Amino acid sequence: MRIGRPVAGTLIGSGAVTTLGETIAEAKIDLVVVDGALSPVQQRNLERKWKAKVIDRTGLILEIFGARARTREGRMQVELAALTYQRSRLVRSWTHLERQRGGFGFLGGPGESQLEIDRRLIGERIARLRRDLESVKRTRSLHREARKRVPYPVIALVGYTNAGKSTLFNRLNNSGVMAEDLLFATLDPTMRRLGLPSGKPAILSDTVGFISDLPTHLVAAFRATLEEVTEADIVVHVRDAHHPDSDAQRADVLAVLDDLGLGAIVADGLIEALNKIDLLDEESRAALVNRTQRNDETVPLSAVTGEGCDGLLRAMETRLEQAAKPVRLEIPLSDGKTLAWIYAHAEVLGRRDDEEAAHLSVKLSEADLGRLRHRQRLN
Ligand SMILES: Nc1nc2c(ncn2[C@@H]2O[C@H](COP(=O)(O)OP(=O)(O)OP(=O)(O)O)[C@@H](O)[C@H]2O)c(=O)[nH]1
Numbered sequence: 001m002r003i004g005r006p007v008a009g010t011l012i013g014s015g016a017v018t019t020l021g022e023t024i025a026e027a028k029i030d031l032v033v034v035d036g037a038l039s040p041v042q043q044r045n046l047e048r049k050w051k052a053k054v055i056d057r058t059g060l061i062l063e064i065f066g067a068r069a070r071t072r073e074g075r076m077q078v079e080l081a082a083l084t085y086q087r088s089r090l091v092r093s094w095t096h097l098e099r100q101r102g103g104f105g106f107l108g109g110p111g112e113s114q115l116e117i118d119r120r121l122i123g124e125r126i127a128r129l130r131r132d133l134e135s136v137k138r139t140r141s142l143h144r145e146a147r148k149r150v151p152y153p154v155i156a157l158v159g160y161t162n163a164g165k166s167t168l169f170n171r172l173n174n175s176g177v178m179a180e181d182l183l184f185a186t187l188d189p190t191m192r193r194l195g196l197p198s199g200k201p202a203i204l205s206d207t208v209g210f211i212s213d214l215p216t217h218l219v220a221a222f223r224a225t226l227e228e229v230t231e232a233d234i235v236v237h238v239r240d241a242h243h244p245d246s247d248a249q250r251a252d253v254l255a256v257l258d259d260l261g262l263g264a265i266v267a268d269g270l271i272e273a274l275n276k277i278d279l280l281d282e283e284s285r286a287a288l289v290n291r292t293q294r295n296d297e298t299v300p301l302s303a304v305t306g307e308g309c310d311g312l313l314r315a316m317e318t319r320l321e322q323a324a325k326p327v328r329l330e331i332p333l334s335d336g337k338t339l340a341w342i343y344a345h346a347e348v349l350g351r352r353d354d355e356e357a358a359h360l361s362v363k364l365s366e367a368d369l370g371r372l373r374h375r376q377r378l379n
């Protein structure tokens, strides 16, 4: 439903409030999302009339970010955005009350002082979060190091909301060669173990989607939820090939990735998954498939029908192999576990054993080399 003229107390006209109220009661709806900005008063009035929880656009976005922020920094950024949002609304409703009173020098009514207290508490919490965020940022590199403990290469799916990331995530997990599930329990639901065509394991990570007209005060929080992408070995940009704004969305995504410090990955070329080709007409689909036939960068596919998904898995594998560089390693023969890890993750080009150690010449990606060093430090 679109709103014609906004109404002060409820945003929506009283007729619509009643009609919607009936639907809400009939369908036993618990949560209503208004795609716009509600003042606290409007929100409260609607909640009272509808007997359901009501949130607006920013509120919903903050809920999603809050659920998805994985790192401590991410959670703090989201909380900061939520508090800043709350405070701005308190200020607004407070000045609103002032105006209502018509400037009668009315000192400290009960409602007013409560608002003052809320504002002060929120202000203090914001100040503390800002300070903590600074220190978290300073130690960020340490966190990175710790998170490298994920023993497999990480592949992140990024892209606009509704591009089909989660659908593709599920599809790839079903069609990939499933290796044993050891890590399932410890990974969160947006990360899953993926079997590449060669049988080598990788971790697939689903991310929060990009949104057009993201309120500016939410930008930092959004970026924080994407932090994990900076740890990825490969970034797959999932695009809706059927969307009329597909090109503008692409530019948007690339710009944000660049800002996140992923310029190198962007410049090297992301893998683009051109999704939803099942929705294209025969002609544009054939043209697309033709145009992308001989490159590993662009893979047309449909996450719904599964068409083209094998091609994406192959492109991921190729990309991981390309990232591998030849290195020489010396591993004590007593360390059978590390040797096994190397055989599972690297291409072993040669090996010579002496009494104590195996001298290996292998091809490993930078990221895998980091993981190996980490393992060795733990030993
Ligand atoms: N026809 C068609 N629909 C698809 C395809 N992939 C995804 N969809 C649909 O597109 C919609 C969005 O898919 P999601 O997987 O939730 O998109 P997302 O990128 O995860 O969205 P966010 O999580 O909001 O960022 C759903 O209705 C899917 O069924 C596809 O290949 N073909």
Ligand SMILES: [Mg+2]
Pocket: 165, 166, 167, 206, 207, 209
């Ligand atoms: Mg999704």
